[in-house]
Amino acid sequence: MPIVQIEMIGGRTIEQKRAMVKEVTEALVKTINCKRESVKIIIRDMEKHNIADGGVLKCDQS
Template sequence: MPIIQVEMLKGRTLEQKRALAEKVTQAVVETANCPKEAVKIIIREMEFENYSQGGVLKCDEK
């Protein structure tokens, strides 16, 4: 049973998350040769103040 974790910044719509789940599931089915019902996906959304790149919080970027 493949378990995929996706971490991303908040802001995606429900429709975008549905499409992501569908396409990631299909990719795993094709490459891991497993039924789609076996694929589990966890989507974790981060607040902009909880993500930093290059020493700068995303919420502080201009």
Template sequence: MPIVHIDLVEGRSNEQLRGLVKDVTKAISKNADVPEERIHIILNEMKKDNYSVGGTLKSDEK
């Protein structure tokens, strides 16, 4: 039973998240020979105030 953790900065629609988990599930099933119903995906969405790249908070970017 694969368990996949995906960390994302907030801001994607439910439609985008649905597409993401569908595509990731299919890729894991194909490449790891695991039935799709056995694949678990955990999405962690971070607030832009809680994520930084190069010393700049994502919330400070324009």
């Protein structure tokens, strides 16, 4: 059973997430020959104040 964890900055719509999990699932089914029902995807939306690049919070970057 493949388990995929996707971490990204929040802000995507539910429609975007639906499309993403469909495409990721299809890619796994095709490339590793697993059953669609066995694919588990965990999406973790992170707030911009919880991520930093180069010592600067994303919410402070322009």
